Amino acid sequence: MFHMSNILNACCTYVLRSARNGVRGLLVALGSLVALGSLVALAALVALGGGPALAQQSIASKEVELTITGTGARQVPVAVVDFVGKTSQEQDMGMEIARIVRSNLSRAGLLRTIDPKMHPQDPRAALLNIQYPQWQLAGSDNVITGRIKVSQYGRLNVEFFLTDTVRRNQLMALSFSTMANNWRRVGHVISDEVMKRLTGEDGAFDTRIVYVAESGPKTRRTKQLAIMDQDGGNHRILTGNDLLVTTPRFSPASQEITYVALQGSTWRVFIYNLETGQQEVISDFQGTPTAPRFSPKGDRMVLSISLNGNTDLYEVDLTTRRRTRLTNSQGIDTAASYSPTGRRLVFESDRGGSQQLYVKSLGTGEVRRISRGQGSYATPVWSPTGEWIAFTKRQGEDFHIGIMRPDGSDERLLTSGFVAESPTWAPNGRLLAYYKQEPTAQGDSVQTALYSVDLFTYQERLVITPNDASDPAWSPRLR
Amino acid sequence: MPRLSLIALPLALLLAACNPMNSASLNGEGGANGTSQSQELASYGAQPAVMPGGLTASAGGFDGPVQPGSQRDLQRFASDRVLFDTDSVRINQQGYALLTQVAQWMRANPQVRLLIEGHADERGTREYNFALGDQRASAVQQTLMSMGIPATRLSTVSYGKERPEVAISQPGAWSANRRAVLLVM
Numbered sequence: 001m002f003h004m005s006n007i008l009n010a011c012c013t014y015v016l017r018s019a020r021n022g023v024r025g026l027l028v029a030l031g032s033l034v035a036l037g038s039l040v041a042l043a044a045l046v047a048l049g050g051g052p053a054l055a056q057q058s059i060a061s062k063e064v065e066l067t068i069t070g071t072g073a074r075q076v077p078v079a080v081v082d083f084v085g086k087t088s089q090e091q092d093m094g095m096e097i098a099r100i101v102r103s104n105l106s107r108a109g110l111l112r113t114i115d116p117k118m119h120p121q122d123p124r125a126a127l128l129n130i131q132y133p134q135w136q137l138a139g140s141d142n143v144i145t146g147r148i149k150v151s152q153y154g155r156l157n158v159e160f161f162l163t164d165t166v167r168r169n170q171l172m173a174l175s176f177s178t179m180a181n182n183w184r185r186v187g188h189v190i191s192d193e194v195m196k197r198l199t200g201e202d203g204a205f206d207t208r209i210v211y212v213a214e215s216g217p218k219t220r221r222t223k224q225l226a227i228m229d230q231d232g233g234n235h236r237i238l239t240g241n242d243l244l245v246t247t248p249r250f251s252p253a254s255q256e257i258t259y260v261a262l263q264g265s266t267w268r269v270f271i272y273n274l275e276t277g278q279q280e281v282i283s284d285f286q287g288t289p290t291a292p293r294f295s296p297k298g299d300r301m302v303l304s305i306s307l308n309g310n311t312d313l314y315e316v317d318l319t320t321r322r323r324t325r326l327t328n329s330q331g332i333d334t335a336a337s338y339s340p341t342g343r344r345l346v347f348e349s350d351r352g353g354s355q356q357l358y359v360k361s362l363g364t365g366e367v368r369r370i371s372r373g374q375g376s377y378a379t380p381v382w383s384p385t386g387e388w389i390a391f392t393k394r395q396g397e398d399f400h401i402g403i404m405r406p407d408g409s410d411e412r413l414l415t416s417g418f419v420a421e422s423p424t425w426a427p428n429g430r431l432l433a434y435y436k437q438e439p440t441a442q443g444d445s446v447q448t449a450l451y452s453v454d455l456f457t458y459q460e461r462l463v464i465t466p467n468d469a470s471d472p473a474w475s476p477r478l479r
Numbered sequence: 480m481p482r483l484s485l486i487a488l489p490l491a492l493l494l495a496a497c498n499p500m501n502s503a504s505l506n507g508e509g510g511a512n513g514t515s516q517s518q519e520l521a522s523y524g525a526q527p528a529v530m531p532g533g534l535t536a537s538a539g540g541f542d543g544p545v546q547p548g549s550q551r552d553l554q555r556f557a558s559d560r561v562l563f564d565t566d567s568v569r570i571n572q573q574g575y576a577l578l579t580q581v582a583q584w585m586r587a588n589p590q591v592r593l594l595i596e597g598h599a600d601e602r603g604t605r606e607y608n609f610a611l612g613d614q615r616a617s618a619v620q621q622t623l624m625s626m627g628i629p630a631t632r633l634s635t636v637s638y639g640k641e642r643p644e645v646a647i648s649q650p651g652a653w654s655a656n657r658r659a660v661l662l663v664m
Contacts, residue, residue: 218646244641246605248660265594265636267609288637290609304610309568309617311610332610348607355607378604392604399604418648421604437601439648446646471605 002053006347030101030185044338075112077139078105082123083146083158084118089350093183094123094148097158100187101144101194104231108191108458110199114140119304127161135165142171142198144190154182160190171198184233185212185478204230204426208475209433209450210248210257213237214468217444223470225259225272229416230426230474231466239271239279247291247422249473253382257473258282260290269303296342304334313347326360327367335379339386339406346370346380346389346406356392370408379421384407384476385429388455392434393422401434403455414453422470431457432464435470490643501613503549548588550663556584562620563657566603568614571620578619581661595619596660600645600653607637612637619659 080102083094097340106113119126121132127145135143138468142456146160155177155373162172174193176186188206213226225245228235239261241246248259255274269282269289283289287307294301302318313326327333329330329351336347345360352369356374360367372375386406393400393413399420402413419437426433432451438447448470450463463472545551553559557580561570570578585591597616599608616635624630645652 219643221641223641246639246641262638262641263576263597267636288609288613291606291638304606306610309614311613332607332614334610335604335606380609394603419601421578440646442647444646 007069009084012223029276035297036277075110076141077112077114078142078144078194078198079114079119079135079138079140080105080116080144081121081126081146082118083148084123084127084151085148087150087452090150091146091181093150093156094146095321097146097148097183097187097190098144100184100231100233104188104191104203104205105194107231107461108195108199108203109200109454109459111195114138127199130163130165132165132168132351141166144194146190148259150180154180156186158186158190162194173356179236182355184229188231201430202428204431204474204477206478207426207427208234208478209463209472210238210475211435211450211465212245212248212473213465214446214448218446219444220227221446225257226465226467227257227464233465236418238277243270247471249293250300250475251294252296252427253294253477256294256298258292258294258301268302268385278398280399282316282318283323285323293337296340302336302338302345304336313345326362335387337381339382340384341386346382348378348380355394356403357389357408369388369404370404372408373411379423381425383429384427387429390423390425390432392423401432401453403432414455414458415451422472424472424474426452426474431474433472433474435472437470485622494577506624519603548663552586552588553581553591553663556593559661561615561659561661562654563615563659565600565609565653565657567657568611570618574619574624578622579626582623584630585623585632592632594632594635594664595635596642596662597635598642598656598658598660599640600612600656601640601643601648602653605641605642606611609637611650612639615657617660619661630660 045264048361070333080098082098085091085094092234098352099351102113105111111437112363118138120138121131123145127147130143130145141164143163143165144160145163146158149157151157156179157175158178159175161170163170168434172193175188178186180406183353185206190204191205195201207230208227210225210227212219213224217223218286223245224241224243225235225238227238242263244262245261248257250257259272259275261270267288267290267345268284269292271280271282272278274282282292282301283435285305287305290304290306291302292303300320301318303314303316304311305314310330311332311334312328313336315324316322316324321446329349331350333347333349333351336345343362345362347358347360349358350357355378356369357371357377358369371391375393377393379392380389381391388403389406390401390403398416398418400413401420401423402411404411410415414432418439420434423432423434425431431454433450433452435448435450441444446468448468450465450469450472451460452463455459463469545555548558555600556578560579561574563569563573566659585593596613597610598652599612603611613635618636620630623633643656644658645653645655
């Protein structure tokens with residue numbers, strides 16, 4: 001169990017800058033508050049302490065939007081000081097938690113972390129009494145300090161403090177309590193809190209990614225379901241090598257994953273429950289089921305079924321298991337994704353000749369083509385904020401990952417590769433993960449790897465995995 | 480929630496892959512699917528897998544008599560694979576001629592049932608290729624049915640781009656991978 005409590009309130013005014021020219025920035029005038037997120041997570045984590053809804057409202061009501069133009073935008077500098085502990089176990093854990101926070105924040109685009117070698121105070125001194133001018137000189141407008149204690153019963157208590165060295169204010173002071181083996185998660189939760197407080201943007205640090213771990217030669221590839229924290233920690237393989245797993249997708253509402261796997265010579269749709277470790281076959285359809293995806297509430301699923309050379313979309317009510325046919329066209333309708341309200345679907349279809357993206361209203365049944373550019377479009381995925389649809393595009397020799405508005409406007413390509421596909425959104429709607437495959441020059445080997453791109457900075461990063469990796473799917477926020 | 484029972488097929492596949500010459504002995508112990516899959520791999524293994532074009536149906540290093548109605552019999556009499564053009568599901572002239580022979584062979588071996596695998600090359604998205612592979616397998620099925628083979632003797636499965644026959648990323652390999660494979664069940 002995990003709880004969080006308000007230690008004190010702080011007052012401040014803070015100016016935030018986005019890291020990219022012309023992207024929106026926020027001027028946030030904050031009253032007295034410490035932003036508190038309730039931690040309702042994984043196994044029903046209970047939130048104690050101050051009211052999160054109230055605190056968030058007070059931010060929203062005082063927000064003024066402005067657009068930053070020119071090249072003056074900069075990354076907010078922050079120093080993450082090692083967390084202090086008494087025993088060597090606590091010291092080690094404190095250094096690791098700080099390292100996780102540092103690594104998370106430096107990957108976030110909007111923030112810049114200060115090299116610990118440049119920290120003017122040692123961790124214990126900084127925790128007791130921050131020397132504002134010294135940190136200012138070191139270029140650190142913000143300092144994170146913390147202390148940790150592991151009880152004899154194996155419980156971990158972490159307190160952390162975020163201090164504004166310019167205005168000499170404590171911006172946040174939070175404490176967490178959890179089982180000691182959950183320490184990595186503390187680092188991720190702190191990262192999200194700091195991100196939100198310093199930039200106004202939601203982080204996606206306290207999240208996980210499921211993907212397909214690949215091994216073996218290209219002609220006889222082994223593909224297993226795997227899961228890890230978004231930073232690669234806590235890596236686990238979930239399925240045996242009796243299944244060839246493809247296209248996993250997280251439920252936006254629960255700790256469940258759906259995927260299609262080959263068992264013998266039959267493809268089946270599975271749901272894997274992360275809490276119980278159980279796998280369930282959703283249905284033994286006549287025909288080949290592919291491309292399943294949960295509805296936003298997790299109560300329905302859309303999938304494709306191929307039968308007699310025709311692939312159409314179906315919706316399955318996960319309570320009654322009743323199946324409804326959604327499309328009935330010649331050719332291939334597949335890779336559907338719900339809008340955040342669950343009222344519309346975006347999918348790919350070759351009904352007009354080439355693969356293009358279409359949006360279907362589930363209420364009226366109306367279908368409209370949205371992709372307009374050259375080339376063919378596939379695997380559309382609606383962003384959790386509803387603002388964008390990510391897609392895979394084939395044009396020329398390469399695959400591209402791009403985004404467009406739900407009406408098809410504003411198309412942008414973000415990255416390209418020999419194969420680049422399977423985009424998936426982080427729950428904050430700012431980060432996209434996907435995989436790339438290198439061409440096989442000789443022999444029977446194949447290289448696949450996960451990448452992510454930040455829509456604010458357009459920075460692409462390799463997501464490190466122990467094996468080759470494909471088909472990533474980002475979890476919802478854990479709390 | 481029913482838990483899944485595990486099937487031993489992939490293990491059989493791995494073993495067959497390690498030593499194609501021994502896969503014949505595995506076949507007798509595997510299930511129906513295991514048998515046909517292992518044989519298919521054995522025939523791949525008998526070829527240098529980097530040379531596209533030379534891969535159509537060969538019994539490779541097998542010695543001994545050919546069982547009537549077996550995979551090797553089909554390979555010898557006709558071929559067990561049909562190739563397709565890029566992003567196409569049409570049975571071309573060559574494919575049609577081949578399937579005419581397959582239909583003749585099936586009439587001569589009325590006990591035989593075929594599993595038709597549809598495959599795609601790596602130049603498409605995963606989801607689309609599953610659908611494309613299904614269309615290819617269906618096209619073969621429909622063609623054989625039009626030649627008088629009853630639907631009950633023909634089943635289909637799509638592998639999309641999951642099981643290429645030739646690994647290398649070049650057009651010759653892609654054309655070898657755009658295929659339907661006929662497996663004696």
